[in-house]
Amino acid sequence: MQITILGGGGFLGRKLAARLAREGSLGGEAISGLTLFDLHAPPAMEAPFPVRCLGGDVADPEQVAAAIPDGTRVVVHLAAVVSAQAEADYELGMRVNLHGTLAVIEACRRLATPPRVVFTSSVASFGGGQEARLEDDARQLPGNSYGAEKAAAELLLQDASRRGMLDAVSLRLPTVIVRPGRPNKAASSFVSAILREPLLGLPTELPVPEEFAVWICSPRRAVDWFLHAMAMDTAPLGLDRGINPPGRSATVGKMLSALESVAGPEARALVKPVPDAAVEAIVGGWPASFTAERARRLLGFSEQESLEEIIQGFIEDDLAATRAERGL
């Protein structure tokens, strides 16, 4: 089975690639090759199958077609400009997040056999804010350009699936914590920073009140969901290719308590409240909770770990590499 990961050099792309290399198969079938595509060619990796690492622009149809050669069975489309950056730079967000997805559809429809396409949409494609607990059929009313681009991409992938050009599963990911490395340009960057930076012994700022709730998931679970979406039977989805996976709703205060129980009060003391109206204006519109019944009961997506387990997972999987990367 040939697999392509677009955005394969990013946070979740690298984790998915490492997991595929560890397992060597997907849905009981051996992986025969993996293509990793990103703005800069991702570094070579050890795997029991050949890995091609390509640099290119997901909005360039020819470069995307080269990353999705005939015989590709699964495409995981993660390449994107993140929320605050897409809000700050309208042209860039539209080019990568919308036109990039159009280029992916174009490349897929040229294949002899329609591939499975796993697309990462986002909680940011919804509105509703702190009070919301959204049902599976809630309308997507994004309050930012990133969310609008993700919702538009979902709709186009759904239509391409109906036409038999590809077979899409769009996962509306929660905010994934704990993100390793450095703070990034996502408006939700602070949700990881308030856990990661103290674990590195560094101070960090909390731009929202402690009662602020966020819909989250762990990177381990996000990768489990990708693997499930890459191999699942899509017949039960019908026309509705958008899935709200079972994340967890947690207040910032609960996250800080979990940090304290794992790493002690000195870790929590490194988090200083510094209100930031610009960040709150973006993340304040995102819904804090979903029922996620369809994903849980009908489609077999796995549940979240506890907050303590999520923090422990970061310590086990990413703390040492983050220290090394940042020269700490």
Ligand SMILES: NC(=O)c1ccc[n+]([C@@H]2O[C@H](COP(=O)([O-])OP(=O)(O)OC[C@H]3O[C@@H](n4cnc5c(N)ncnc54)[C@H](O)[C@@H]3O)[C@@H](O)[C@H]2O)c1
């Ligand atoms: N991490 C989260 O909390 C979260 C939450 C909701 C949705 N998502 C979505 O999940 C996906 C993966 O997220 P991530 O955290 O790994 O993001 P990431 O930013 O770490 O990875 C995305 C990758 O896309 C690449 N990219 C950007 N522009 C490109 C272009 N023009 N051509 C080719 N590649 C390009 C980037 O270089 C990056 O490596 C993204 O689509 C993101 O929008 C993530």
